[in-house]
Amino acid sequence: MSDETRPPLPPFTHETAIEKVRKAEDAWNTRDPQRVSLAYTLDSRWRNRSEFVTGREAIVAFLTHKWQREHEYRLIKELWAFTDNHIAVRFAYEFRDDSGRWFRAYGNENWHFDANGLMAQRHASINDIPIREEDRLFHWPQGLRPGDHPGLSDLGL
Template identity: 60%
Template sequence: MTDRPPLPPFTAATAAQKVQAAEDAWNSRDPGRVSLAYTEDSVWRNRDTFVTGRAEIVAFLTAKWERELDYVLRKSLWAFTDDRIAVRFQYEWHDPAGQWTRSYGNELWEFDGHGLMRRREASIDDVLITAAERRLTGPREPGEPDIPLR
């Protein structure tokens, strides 16, 4: 099995690297790329949807990014232990009719010894916004401050 650094046990620096790597991958909107960060039998809870394994992850993300257009995400490290990371995040997207949404959430991640995520639990709430209220328009810029609460 190939390692996916940084590996547990995490430090503040390596946990932050893992969070940034996840943000970068999700912002690619490439389900295949994103799925490689998870174990073959990874288990997810995303809102009210339960997903198991890479094939289901790819299917889930493909459908997600077909309906959540121009998706842009920011993740922020909240806490960590040896093999777990807690993250808060926000992302913005619009539906095919042009309605913008900002989605707020928290994720709990658990990793195996190879640095692959074996469990992901996400709780997410949506707030409708106007295009003028958007604040995320592309990948994170160097030195960009942490995401505001609202």
């Protein structure tokens, strides 16, 4: 185990689990692979759709490639369930591809944290649905979702 910490630390309460989810959402909305990777253990293991990724260096490479093809990416995460050192979230994000087509991706993630609050495992199941530009729901300026922007439940997603 390293001496790095990423509060809030397990065991999670309802409040700290919500805080952890929002911090993850905020980091991903920066679209900065290096910054995002720091929330994971050095040997973190991911299953993302049908891809398997291990370690921070591979996470950075994965996210770099992801955000090179997912333009105008905007993400909302919502707590689904939690235990001492596990959190389950549901999420949706919108993006357009190189040809200008818009998509909304829906998914669920299961997270396992070490004692320092770093994510050791991430299992993500994701489905992309094509949407029309006029059906987009995530309209904040690129970056962090404003505090007054509706969440997934508020949007009926």
